[in-house]
Amino acid sequence: MLAVTLRHPGKLSIREKPVSEPTPLVRQRRGHGRTTLRDVAAAAGVTAITVSRYLRSPGQVAPATAAGIRQALSATGYVPNKQAGVLASGRGSIVAALVPNLAHSIFAETLQGLSRPLEAAGLELLVAASGYDIEREESQIRTLLGWAPRALVITGRHHTPGALKLLREAHAGGCTVIEMWDHHGRGEQGFAQVGFNHRAAGQAMARHLLDRGHRRLAYVDSAVAGDYRARERGDGFVSAGQAAGATVQRLTAPAGEPITAGREVVGVLMAMPDRPTACAFANDHLGCGALLGAQAAGLRVPQDLALVGFGDFELAAHLAPGLTTLAPPRQEIGARTAELLLAQLHGAARVQRLKLECPLVVRGSTAG
Amino acid sequence: MLAVTLRHPGKLSIREKPVSEPTPLVRQRRGHGRTTLRDVAAAAGVTAITVSRYLRSPGQVAPATAAGIRQALSATGYVPNKQAGVLASGRGSIVAALVPNLAHSIFAETLQGLSRPLEAAGLELLVAASGYDIEREESQIRTLLGWAPRALVITGRHHTPGALKLLREAHAGGCTVIEMWDHHGRGEQGFAQVGFNHRAAGQAMARHLLDRGHRRLAYVDSAVAGDYRARERGDGFVSAGQAAGATVQRLTAPAGEPITAGREVVGVLMAMPDRPTACAFANDHLGCGALLGAQAAGLRVPQDLALVGFGDFELAAHLAPGLTTLAPPRQEIGARTAELLLAQLHGAARVQRLKLECPLVVRGSTAG
DNA sequence: ATGAAAGCGCTAACAT
């Protein structure tokens, strides 16, 4: 095209004034220094597209050509530029994942469960941590969507209106959206889900304690304001307890390191006018802390105070007595999310919602 | 450009044969449906470049124009395409991080420590898990480099020759390379490092036990073959023990769930001809398992067997007695890596190597 | 303060 301009100067101008003649139109090269497909092609004595073809389907180029390309490839140390590839093909390989916290074992294990199958499928994982803040989540969704990910995996089903708009548009534009760690109602937003119902989980905690004869219950919420799933478990716990005629008190753990917070809560529980005989917690850190605190206070667990946690953290199994808890399928959520995601990328039409089990693991803290 | 072709058909051909006349050169549009800068520009009555300018430096466009653009932006729900931006500008915003395992608390916390400051600086985190396999690591490095990341954060300093070549080239091409979780020698490869010396850490474990009078020691390696850092700690432990005239036996934990493996190791230790009085472990899972196993076997800890772990996992602090352990600065490694990385991106010339502390936390398992 | 043209590095479409 440039050649044309130079061969027929003047004639080609579609402006009123002709192009100023002396300007040679040789702009600064903007290349970023890295080896490109053209470099490889030049070294192999072919054109760029042939190398491109070789890389994507080696069978399509002649064996002799392929050999030359292989040589050129290793001689130049070529690393394909993904941005260019994605831009040209419209098919990216990024999966974006958004979790509340990368360090929390439950989400870390989910990501680990997700990463293996994705890697096997040639997909890459872009992650962000929202800190349980849905405003921040919205801005992260916007940023992540800028990479035109094949799929966006997000934690939970509560998002800002702006986030929902983005998610819906992304979904409409062919980006698979999966909400993990929750499973609720009929999937109002039309996104795939992989998780379990937290209200039901809370009810299961209450039922277990009711079955063991407790009639004065308590639920201790997490100090993390944005953890609505813990709150829903609390709602389920309270409603199930009250439906069975028990009294249910609800309190919030003090802020700070959660095991310490759990220790401190014991004092509060014991000081209550209608002192509960059993208590459930938003998570195992609080529950384990309470177990340790109860023992330190000379209480017998479960005789004086029965305890149930959530999460099946490692600590819960190894204290004496062990902490009864709900065991969410942490890894499985990741693995199943990957499965579902890959199925969608391979053309599965239906938006699926997978309801997983969150079994109760009974240990000494309720079953002395 | 297309308009030109249509206005002067024939005249424009630079080939020998003229373009076959009926072909209107109207190729299939390849657009991917999403709102582009042009769409926004059209809605605002300006051209794309003005919108682009507004997004990057709002001050450069006239207030009235800016208002129109803002309106168009929100009306269209525009999400910038990062691939296009990076390709055009040569300045990406991706930081790639490569860890052995996303679920291991030590690495998960490091990533969490990394993610916050990166996000604040407008950078995004692309992650991969190598499974302690340096071959796999090499292929992941290649893949990650395809995104032309601003920085590549990698775990440890042992890589395949191919990986080293990639890292050196990336580094030469302006990609900051940081090895984390290790600090060794004089940084042979010339990459930045943020971590501590594992050999010295192992020596510290031995010294602690020697100081308490132990003369028959053991070190239990992890069953994970690729965890060379644990092996280096073992090397340090063995050499320090032997230098002090102690006998040091070394064994490898059985494969499988590490706490269980730790329990099983106790039997092996007790059956040894020259039965050790103190044992160090590659990690706290093994150490905690051994602590539980020793208690189950009726041994007194630390009188019959003293134990030291590594990692300061949560469990270690809450068993009774607590497990003495080395506490690596998990979060800090991430946070400092981020600092160093941002300094480099802002033009810091010198490749820095940060040596962090890995303090010994003395608990009941050695200090009865 | 705004725009036109060119090009980032690659691949899809259309040749041969």
Add this chain to the structure above:
DNA sequence: ATGTTAGCGCTTTCAT
């Protein structure tokens, strides 16, 4: 089996 052309959506350079 290989090449040519155009264009992905953006930013840079140069011009007004």
